[in-house]
Amino acid sequence: MxxxxxxxxxxxxxxxxxxxxxxxxxxxxxxxxxxxxxxxSDYTQTAEEIELLREYGASIAGKIKPGSSILDIGAGDVRKVLPLLDAFEAAKTPVQYFAVDLSEEALKRAMSFLADRYTYVKYFGLWGTFVDAMEWSRSIYGPLCILSLGSFFGNDKFHDAVARLSSWREFMRPDDRMLLGLDGRQDxxxxxxxxxxxxxxxxxxxxxxxxxxxxxxxxxxxxxxxxxxxxxxxxxxxxxxxxxxxxxxxxxxxxxxxxxxxxxxxxxxxxxYTPVAMKAQFDAAGFHVECMWTSPASPNSFHDYLVSFRST
Incomplete structure (x- = not known):
């Protein structure tokens, strides 16, 4: 640091x-x-994304291949991702969930919170930086889903945001996906x-x-x-x-x-960034938007994007 x-x-x-x-x-x-x-009450972004995952968690989980490893960048206390993990469990879809965070204490709390909660979702804490997470992704076998809830990717000046996306694109294989959450409210x-x-x-x-x-x-x-x-x-x-x-x-x-x-x-x-602006980012970074979900709170608020790399 x-x-x-x-x-x-x-x-x-x-x-x-x-x-x-x-x-x-x-x-x-x-x-x-x-x-x-x-x-x-003033900060609505997290609540809107949780509501999105509650509403569409089953749909999102259905797009992720069984046996996938989910690498959650900046997991925090993991409460936000629970509706998605619950959807995998309800569908009996086996996945491995890796929570990545800079805080060792936050990871310990997260792992304790998840203890004995799931049968089909295996969970692990990875203590380190986003660069460390990128290196860890190299060692993962089988399909990978990079999870970024709360506007980590796409949250920068256009060219810098494209560069960050592109840096992860280099590690991805045809079966890999990214699920990115971004607030696009123009207010x-x-x-x-x-x-x-x-x-x-x-x-x-x-x-x-x-x-x-x-x-x-x-x-x-x-x-x-x-x-x-x-x-x-x-x-x-x-x-x-x-x-x-x-x-x-x-x-x-x-x-x-x-x-x-x-x-x-x-x-x-x-x-x-609006969905139109995010599509421009994805296009420039070599990604294809497979699906987009919007928070039921507002059609112009929070969006989750499932993207894969665009074959050439």
């Missing part, structure tokens, strides 16, 4: 805006705050309210991650009083990012890190 920080914060070109790595936000404390966020007010709640949960979430980076890096570059948290909306594509602004000049000689007073550091970007 230290290398991740260095690449994002220190090696940015003079004209490039620095982006704080999201991985630092999801430590054990961050995951607990995140659980509060996704259960709040600026709804988006702003989701990330700027009255209880300041997101500010706590961000500041915890910034403080945690001090621990990982072994030196203190972040002091809470030096930074102000704000946010900004952007159109076409619709997106929201948090920005923390330096109240004064911030210098950490140990990391060769310098911020001028008034300089911004971007944090936690979220992009809201």
């Amino acid at each position: 230290k290398n991740l920080f260095m690449q994002a914060m220190l090696l940015a070109s003079p004209n490039e805006q620095r982006l704080f790595p999201t991985a630092f936000l999801f430590n054990d404390v961050g995951l607990k705050i995140w659980s509060e966020i996704i259960e709040s 600026e007010a709804h988006l702003w309210n989701a990330y700027h709640q009255s209880n300041n949960l997101f500010e706590r979430f961000l500041r915890n991650g910034l403080e945690y980076s001090n621990t990982v890096l072994g030196c203190r570059w972040y002091y809470e009083d030096d930074w102000i948290v704000g946010g900004v909306l952007q159109k076409e594509p619709l997106m929201h990012r948090f920005q923390i602004m330096a109240r004064k000049a911030v210098v950490c000689e140990e990391l060769n890190l310098h911020f001028e007073a008034g300089e911004f550091l971007d944090c936690f970007e979220v992009f809201k």
Whole structure:
């Protein structure tokens, strides 16, 4: 993670805006705050995706080959994926479920939660990064389904999102699939309210991650009083990012890190792509959309896409 920080914060070109790595936000404390966020009434994305999986879990499970290994990228507490795993169990479809997460404690809780729940679903915890998950995927025999719930893939500037998809495309075989969940709601007010709640949960979430980076890096570059948290909306594509602004000049000689007073550091970007825009991403990355399901909460909200690589 230290290398991740260095690449994002220190090696940015003079004209490039620095982006704080999201991985630092999801430590054990961050995951607990995140659980509060996704259960709040203002943040509807998780609830809409769970409702989608409850409504269409059987249909989705029917598209995944028996004996598949399901690699869940950023599994968290696994409650979100339960309706899909329940659908496999109800259909007596044997699958192996691999929960991947950066938090060892979160994985332990997830495995304990799943204990003795299934007969046909075998479950395992994989503690590591997304890069580790990519390497693990090489050793999986039989059909593979890469699962990304909650907008991991597709959540970036177009060309960067295509590059991330393409990097996984290189590991996939003809029988492999990806199931990707993405929020496509085009509502600026709804988006702003989701990330700027009255209880300041997101500010706590961000500041915890910034403080945690001090621990990982072994030196203190972040002091809470030096930074102000704000946010900004952007159109076409619709997106929201948090920005923390330096109240004064911030210098950490140990990391060769310098911020001028008034300089911004971007944090936690979220992009809201419509199905048409996502199809363009998939096409550019060499994928074919086999099926799409939409949250029953709204026809323009959350979508799950089942994709395979397009043969040439």
